Amino acid sequence: MYQTIKTWLTEKSTIQMDQKDGIIIGIVLLLYGLISFWNLGVMKNPETFVYREDSDQTLLYRINGQDRKPITLRYFVGPKPGEYMILGSTDQQDYHMIGKTDRDAYVFGWYDVTLDQLEGIQYLKLVPTGTEASLGEIHLQNTNLLLEAMNETSQRLLDESDTVPSKISYLNSTYFDEVYFARTAYEYANGMTAYEWVHPPLGKLIQSLPIRFLGMNPFSYRLMGNLSGILLILVMYAFGKALFQKRGYALIAALFMALDGFHFAQTRMGTIDTHLVLFILTAYYFMYRYLLLNQDDALKKKLLFLFLSGITIGCAIATKWTGLFAGLGLAILFFGHLWLIYGKKKKITKYDKMMIGTILVSCVFFFVMIPIMIYVTSYFLFPNVSIFKVHNWQGLVEVTNQIYAYHSTLDATHPFSSEWYTWPLMLKPVWYYASETVNGVRSTISGIGNPIIWWMGLLAVIYGIYRMIKKDQVAVILVVAFACLFLPYLKIGRCMFLYHYFPVLPFIMLLLVYLLKQTTEKTKLSWLGPVFVGIIFIISLYFFPIVSGMPMKEDRIDHRQWLPEWYF
Numbered sequence: 001m002y003q004t005i006k007t008w009l010t011e012k013s014t015i016q017m018d019q020k021d022g023i024i025i026g027i028v029l030l031l032y033g034l035i036s037f038w039n040l041g042v043m044k045n046p047e048t049f050v051y052r053e054d055s056d057q058t059l060l061y062r063i064n065g066q067d068r069k070p071i072t073l074r075y076f077v078g079p080k081p082g083e084y085m086i087l088g089s090t091d092q093q094d095y096h097m098i099g100k101t102d103r104d105a106y107v108f109g110w111y112d113v114t115l116d117q118l119e120g121i122q123y124l125k126l127v128p129t130g131t132e133a134s135l136g137e138i139h140l141q142n143t144n145l146l147l148e149a150m151n152e153t154s155q156r157l158l159d160e161s162d163t164v165p166s167k168i169s170y171l172n173s174t175y176f177d178e179v180y181f182a183r184t185a186y187e188y189a190n191g192m193t194a195y196e197w198v199h200p201p202l203g204k205l206i207q208s209l210p211i212r213f214l215g216m217n218p219f220s221y222r223l224m225g226n227l228s229g230i231l232l233i234l235v236m237y238a239f240g241k242a243l244f245q246k247r248g249y250a251l252i253a254a255l256f257m258a259l260d261g262f263h264f265a266q267t268r269m270g271t272i273d274t275h276l277v278l279f280i281l282t283a284y285y286f287m288y289r290y291l292l293l294n295q296d297d298a299l300k301k302k303l304l305f306l307f308l309s310g311i312t313i314g315c316a317i318a319t320k321w322t323g324l325f326a327g328l329g330l331a332i333l334f335f336g337h338l339w340l341i342y343g344k345k346k347k348i349t350k351y352d353k354m355m356i357g358t359i360l361v362s363c364v365f366f367f368v369m370i371p372i373m374i375y376v377t378s379y380f381l382f383p384n385v386s387i388f389k390v391h392n393w394q395g396l397v398e399v400t401n402q403i404y405a406y407h408s409t410l411d412a413t414h415p416f417s418s419e420w421y422t423w424p425l426m427l428k429p430v431w432y433y434a435s436e437t438v439n440g441v442r443s444t445i446s447g448i449g450n451p452i453i454w455w456m457g458l459l460a461v462i463y464g465i466y467r468m469i470k471k472d473q474v475a476v477i478l479v480v481a482f483a484c485l486f487l488p489y490l491k492i493g494r495c496m497f498l499y500h501y502f503p504v505l506p507f508i509m510l511l512l513v514y515l516l517k518q519t520t521e522k523t524k525l526s527w528l529g530p531v532f533v534g535i536i537f538i539i540s541l542y543f544f545p546i547v548s549g550m551p552m553k554e555d556r557i558d559h560r561q562w563l564p565e566w567y568f
Helices: 002-010 019-037 178-189 202-214 218-244 247-258 261-267 273-291 299-317 323-343 350-381 393-409 451-469 473-491 498-523 528-548 554-559
Strands: 059-064 071-077 084-089 095-100 109-115 123-128 134-141 146-149 430-434 444-447
Touching (some): 002 247, 019 218, 084 109, 095 109, 134 146, 178 202, 178 218, 202 273, 218 247, 218 261, 218 273, 218 473, 218 498, 247 498, 261 273, 261 498, 273 299, 273 498, 299 323, 323 473, 350 393, 444 528, 451 473, 451 498, 451 528, 473 498, 498 528, 528 554
Antiparallel strands (some): 059 123, 059 146, 071 109, 071 134, 084 095, 084 123, 430 444
16 A cells, blocks of 8 residues: 555656545545544534613522622623623612623633622622623533523523533634634624624635534634635645646645644634635636646637636635735736747737637636626625625725725734734744643644744745746746735735735745755655655644644743744
8 A cells, every 4th residue: 555655646647636636635634634623613602692782671690509709700702792790789779899791802702700799699780881792691600609590681691501611712712813703704694784894705704604504603613714724735735736747746735734833723713814825726726727738728628727717816805805916926927828828929820819819808707807796796795894785886885995994004003913024934923822821731822834834935935936037837836926925015014914924825835845846856865755744744743732722831832932922
């Protein structure tokens, strides 16, 4: 079996996927999938909520039991954040405050508040202090006291006690930007006014699909991102095979993505960036398949790959406007290829003119009309955003103007923001999550990549630029993609993060495979690839607790902070 797989990996093959490829990548996806779904999130959280605006009765409870020492009230914040005062009374007449919920708590998350001054207290009342607030469940922790609802509305916060966790963590609560995207996906799924509007709707519509069928829980709002992360590995394999025409290098490309910690951390979080990267990479893959076709290949085959590239880049733009940067790269490759074929011809035949005209007209439809239709349709599928209702073209233009105004004038700051020139060396990862330290052990999730891939990737970019100057086709494709996705950030002055580099990452990895291939073939060192992947695998294991939320001793976490701004 080993010898068979070795032969498959080293033999030169066609660019198309076949049964052997299916077996190889199938094994990789199965192993990665098992790990990525491990501790992705619980599948059950409170589903019934009490809202501040629709609560027609006071949230009132009787306390049954004798324990009156300070206790913890565990509560679940619903779709709308807000503060509740927690009042206590001995006679249901005079109330005084004994605690309050966190005003800045994330939506769809569990929190604790300590209640003291309970001596003689028989009743609890929860009173919202702002215009918006919602709760999903409350529970008294570590005590023999029980809450008894005194009206129907109050009972709605005691009807899902089986969802109360023994420990609050990322497994049962939102973290980082999930507070925006998971919330909006829930609102899409339930026909509510959408909170997040600064990006187009498609990514959140995709994220909302499992919520419709599995309910609102961490597993469901992280599911589509994780699946897109798995598909990214598949596309990396297919792209690598098309570029390098050997299964061995295709496998290395897929393993680079599978073994990168940034990819692992980012794709398991309930945000939309993974869909964006998947659509961009797929669009470039189909464009490259078009570029590989011969001049005498069937027109319908050429149009098919262009059509697929247009659809996927349209989906990217309808997820985030970053897709426009990728679209610029596709246009450069397309017109550059067209010029190489027809621009230097001494005589353009009628057949050539017909071919050029058909392709250009088709591309107007594929890369302009189809993306516009996808973009517009994604808004009309769900018109209710928090600032405008997009029922017509005027509303669409208005919300588009607002999105541009938001991103072009954003003056926010963040402790984990970083400048574009720090991204290739991964000088400042984004610290997404950290639990409390208990007995010297805690969990942490940081968006940190595999240092070997990222740092060697910078060398690969330099080599790729050199090979592009030498007019190497593979280098041209990858460097153009890298440049169009990365260089626009040099002029963007708003608050940015390392995850803005995510769309660039697959092309960095492919350039690294290219460098590895060139080095291996020139030195004849066949062991170079396996050894290099082996080193990356070891480093991946070393950083796995940092990107997965696995509990770990505090001192061991500290040992992995290699650079001054690697905060875990």
